[in-house]
Amino acid sequence: MELLVGTCSIVACIVCLEAVHRLEYEKVHGEGTFPCTLMAEALQKLFDECCRDETWKPNEDCYVEDVLNKIQEMRPVLLVTAGVPARALPLGSWQDHGLAGRSPEFVAALLNSHGPCIGVLCMCPWYHHFDAGRDDTLVYRGCGRCERDMDLAEELYGDQVVSHVIVCFAYRFCGDDDDLTNQQMHVLVRDNHWAADNGPQRWVDVEELTTLYTLSVESLID
Numbered sequence: 001m002e003l004l005v006g007t008c009s010i011v012a013c014i015v016c017l018e019a020v021h022r023l024e025y026e027k028v029h030g031e032g033t034f035p036c037t038l039m040a041e042a043l044q045k046l047f048d049e050c051c052r053d054e055t056w057k058p059n060e061d062c063y064v065e066d067v068l069n070k071i072q073e074m075r076p077v078l079l080v081t082a083g084v085p086a087r088a089l090p091l092g093s094w095q096d097h098g099l100a101g102r103s104p105e106f107v108a109a110l111l112n113s114h115g116p117c118i119g120v121l122c123m124c125p126w127y128h129h130f131d132a133g134r135d136d137t138l139v140y141r142g143c144g145r146c147e148r149d150m151d152l153a154e155e156l157y158g159d160q161v162v163s164h165v166i167v168c169f170a171y172r173f174c175g176d177d178d179d180l181t182n183q184q185m186h187v188l189v190r191d192n193h194w195a196a197d198n199g200p201q202r203w204v205d206v207e208e209l210t211t212l213y214t215l216s217v218e219s220l221i222d
Helices: 008-029 039-052 064-074 104-114 125-129 147-160
Strands: 093-098 117-123 162-174 184-190 201-205 209-216
Touching: 008 039, 008 064, 008 117, 008 162, 008 209, 039 064, 064 093, 064 209, 104 117, 104 162, 104 184, 104 209, 162 201
Parallel strands: none
Antiparallel strands: 093 209, 117 162, 117 209, 162 184, 184 201
């Protein structure tokens, strides 16, 4: 399924749900033991249901909160292939964390304790040129941090400046000072421009993230 406008929320929510289940399962059973999931079927099922009740509308944003609520309503959505019948990977609960005024250490703590997380940022036309797989030193820093810069970006680029949803799963602090408050924090995100692909990974300055969503799940039991 090619990513349509607003469907980044749908893809990121399902991908993050699988990632959190995978992490919890492999804490107990070891790395590489998590069973395969029916990801394509889950994406299509969730997309169809979001279209049906207009959680998603063509050319409009689709809000993370609405998608997460829909996943909880639809349970089961995401299934693993092991076992007959296939077992569900439900979403237990979720929490949104506004990042305005929050420190990088707060974001790091969230990723350490609840990651991977769903993240929201403002995407500018040059966002797609950042790819950690090609150049690990490039960091996306958005259209500008002040209101004047954002207004100018929207005036220049119009609807090319949009909200975008990704999965945040790692971070780094960069700088010569041992004090973290004097270092830059970069968050590694997995993107999803093509749902069938293991999308590109990008380093993003932590200040570009406006919201993180943490997911809570019950570990899959053999």
